[in-house]
Amino acid sequence: RRVLRLGLEAFTDDWEGTLARVWDFLADSSEMYTEDLRDQFLDLASMATPDPEHVTARHSKEVARQIIAESGAAVWDKVRAARASIGYRELCPGVWRREAKTDQWLDKHCESLWPSPPPLPSPSPPP
Numbered sequence: 096r097r098v099l100r101l102g103l104e105a106f107t108d109d110w111e112g113t114l115a116r117v118w119d120f121l122a123d124s125s126e127m128y129t130e131d132l133r134d135q136f137l138d139l140a141s142m143a144t145p146d147p148e149h150v151t152a153r154h155s156k157e158v159a160r161q162i163i164a165e166s167g168a169a170v171w172d173k174v175r176a177a178r179a180s181i182g183y184r185e186l187c188p189g190v191w192r193r194e195a196k197t198d199q200w201l202d203k204h205c206e207s208l209w210p211s212p213p214p215l216p217s218p219s220p221p222p
Contacts, residue, residue, distance in 0.1 A: 097123070104192055108204070114140050160189035 099120040105113045118136055122128035163171050175185070183191040187205030 102193060108200070111137060111141060156189070164188065 097120070099117065101113060101116070105116075115133075115137060118128075118133055122133065178185075178191050182193045184193075185191050186201060190204055
């Protein structure tokens, strides 16, 4: 019995790498799935030029996270509690994962979500 276990977040984290894993799992060692066919599949599924208006566009996610953060609705506490109950933890605002991630991953996926430090005050002019 063969099993491929993927979280939906794997597609968000690495779309093309996850599709390659799915292809390799499904193709296994079958001779009818050639390397050329694999490359064609991955080219067709490529996100090289993502649509900025797509629901998964970075801006859309940022807007949704901001609305959730500002809503104060109790339902979001329930959602966070449900995620935590199945082993997910919030790595940065709005980004939940089951697995520990490297510093490089956090930098790539979370850097723009970290709260910005307040601006430094301007020095007072001399008397």
